[in-house]
Amino acid sequence: MNTVRTKFYRDRINGKWLGVCSGIADYTGLDVLWVRLGFVVATLCGLGFVPVIYIVLGIFANAKPYGLYTDAREEKFWQGVRQSPTRTSREVRAQFREIDRRLAEVEAYYVSSNPRLANEIEQLR
Incomplete structure (x- = not known):
């Protein structure tokens, strides 16, 4: 299996702050809006570790390599492989x-x- 395309990456290009939510959305195939809303709701519900996990992932996760996917079809395929x-x-x-x-x-x-x-x-x- 191609490990470069099956790893989790921060997606700074499509991200707002550190690109963690965008990276999670890319990794899972979910819409980035739902991932961001999930983080906000979890934080507002009193789960104090969610912002800490976000910052830790933002610091330690690798940035998404440029040109990881050639087109949207290939991106969808690798999301299916990960799922x-x-x-x-x-x-x-x-x-x-x-x-x-x-x-x-x-x-x-x-x-x-x-x-x-x-x-x-x-x-x-």
């Missing part, structure tokens, strides 16, 4: 089976005796 590696591997295997099935259909079409195709090729000669 459920087993499900993601099943999805990848299913995609490969579908590609293999389609390739077999193409191969069967061109390898089998196809009189219409043979006539078209003869007309082109």
Whole structure:
């Protein structure tokens, strides 16, 4: 597994202060608004350790590398890997089976005796 893309990073580019909430949102695939609201609600409910955890993560977590994902589709894929590696591997295997099935259909079409195709090729000669 590619550990660079499965680690937690602070996302200073999309973050407001230290980028911790944005990093958590990127890591889990949740909307950053809900993560921020969760931090605010937890803090207001008297959980005093939440701001401490935020600051500790802001200090010790690595910043998100530039160009970690090439596009939004790749970002969504790696979020799925982090959430459920087993499900993601099943999805990848299913995609490969579908590609293999389609390739077999193409191969069967061109390898089998196809009189219409043979006539078209003869007309082109």
